[in-house]
Amino acid sequence: MAGTDTADSHLDDFFENEEELEHALCVLAGSDSENCSYPRGYVKRQAVFACNTCTPNASQPAGICLACVNKCHDGHDIFELYTKRNFRCDCGNGKFGDFQCQLIPIKDEENAKNLYNHNFFGRYCSCDRPFPDQEDKVNDEMIQCVICEDWFHTRHLQCEVAEMDEMVCEDCMNKAPFLWTYAAHHSAEMQEGENGNVEEVEENEDILESSEISHEEPSTSLEQKEKEQEGTPTRSFPCKRSYDDMTDCPNEIKTVACKLKYFQTLHVSTPQKGAVFWPSKWRALLCTCTSCKRAYVASHVHFLMDLSDSVLAYERRGLNEPFGKHPLMTLTSSMNRVQQLEFIYGCNEMATAITALFDKCAAEKKVVTTEAVYELFEELQAKKQRRTNTGYE
Template identity: 65%
Template sequence: MAECKRSSDADGAPVTEEELEQALSVLAGSDPENCSYSRGYVKRQAVFACNTCTPNAAEPAGVCLACANKCHDGHDIFELYTKRNFRCDCGNGRFGDFQCQLTPAKDEENSRNRYDHNFNGCYCTCDRPYPDTDEQDDDEMIQCVVCEDWFHSRHLGCTVVEPEELQEMVCETCMNKAPFLWTYAAHFAVPPVINISHPDEDIEVDVEEEKGEQRQTKEEEPTTSNEHIKHEEAENRSSPCKRTYKEMTGSPLKATNKTVECRLKELQAQGLDRLRQGAVFWPYSWRSELCTCTSCKKAYVAADVQFLMDQSDTILAYEKKGLVEPFGQHPLMALTSSLDRVQQLEVIYGFNELTTSISAFLEQFVSEGKTVTVEAVHEFFEELRARKKRRTNAGHQ
């Protein structure tokens, strides 16, 4: 699935096991103990922003997982999920006199880092915070794989569909920055559902009108009705609005006797198009369909989307690698062995906010030879929520 945030996760409501596993997989792919600065611009890592240390919107900054745990424990932290090609800013010139405890010697700035309004705790085209205390609508947020901003599903400009095959979403703005992606979308992305004037009908409105004209013709010329039916069926098969999801994503172009130098040109020659409106949802395999000829590679670089040619750039690849080859066993897994799986994940999810406090809490039970009870875990998390609420209220005063 396209990566999602739920507003209910942050207001005290229970999170699902799937969401907790996702949170763990994000953390497992990053080093929780050592600042990532020495590794340079990391291909993908968990990134956080500290509103306590860098509250000025003019100087956004991001820190790695280890620095969020060690240097900014107890601070007002924004969880940004993951960012590509990012280098830890902790303690550099954007932090004033604040010094990183793990890697004090840093350049004044990381010139190749890219920042957006996420680093100030705002998301989507509506530029609202997450969680939004003024918003009552429980709307999930979905991340664009190009700009990596998060969008409310209601602000994507399209109907959000959720078949299991879907893995990635590209917002409309990013589609227009790399307009050649619309050609691929017509062939391989999920067909759009656009409501024009009828709530229960999609873009097939014009097709239905054409059918009506054909039916009228059939009444006038009954002897050719079979021909009209065949023509209508053929037209339905060729219309992009009529193609099934399997047809849109299932098979690559059929091989021809001559070698296709540019697949994009081959697709364009087929004349298949789609309405260039709204976000586009893609099956996980869509990147393998992109042409990699010299001309197209230059186009990817010009549009600054060259990472789309890299299969390991995806969030799913990052998560899988983190779970298979983590940066060491998560410190809480062994300590929560007496809990069932859901309870373990509840504890690990809290690691996003206050790792040090959770570890101390569990270590106390281990040292005293006591079993961690469900009641004790729930009481501890209630205290975490209360602490977060106090910080939030203090920020609004």
């Protein structure tokens, strides 16, 4: 009877703390483990998964929310993609054939505004390899680009890896080339802070006046910038990718009509190669004049103007909740983002499985035995092993 009392006590404790545990394990804000996110439309940011069982490599790419992973795709081969912006759950729509979502059976045939990449087929980085990669013997961290949201091995970024908040890959830098101007300026500031031997730039009235009266579109062409700088002395700096917080920008920048044009007048250049790591608050330094806003929209990076779009802001919203101080949050704080997602997904899967076991035992009026718990853990371990091995051969 003592064993029964202990099992009942653990059962009571579990149900008493289940809601808190659910929130703690779903630290990614906005990711609901019970309700399909489809009715919320294109969610600003949420955890997104892909099902290799339902939509294999030959199929159209499709993404599903956390709740659908738990309720509709239990036991399937799942790719964990971390978070995606402006994504609507695809589960059960036209991409899944006859497969129907158990939570929201009726959905549009497709979500036309969703963006997809090779991540949805379990491949990542410019090397187009799976993660984890059984053939890769190098222990390398992966970092997500904040624009295309693909994941990259640090050794494939072609730059010095820095401990910064956000990264933009080289391809995305070239798609929004005005970002090189900001990167060059920030690199120059860092170089000046480290070496102390870079001459100060004279900011004369002509520069400020031309900035204040100009309302032309910002230069988004690399060729155009080169023509503007032709015949003008420039200062080149090493392609370093670590910066100061840049909170001490010249006061003049705050008064000019276009920050981008102001930076361009400094004629600071840097090799436009490799990914760029950005410090905190870098988005706040981007110009928001009318012409620059148009350039962001034209380059499909308008979300950079939204400070709450970042993954860091998204995670902070979750940590600001009461469950943010849960001991598990301390444990995950030392992990990189890929490890955090794997840990959270595994714990959430375990919590769901334990709930199902307790419900079954309660319905059948049986006691939860040690053997049943061991069997459950063995099933979870086998499922994890299948996820790790399937699709990487």
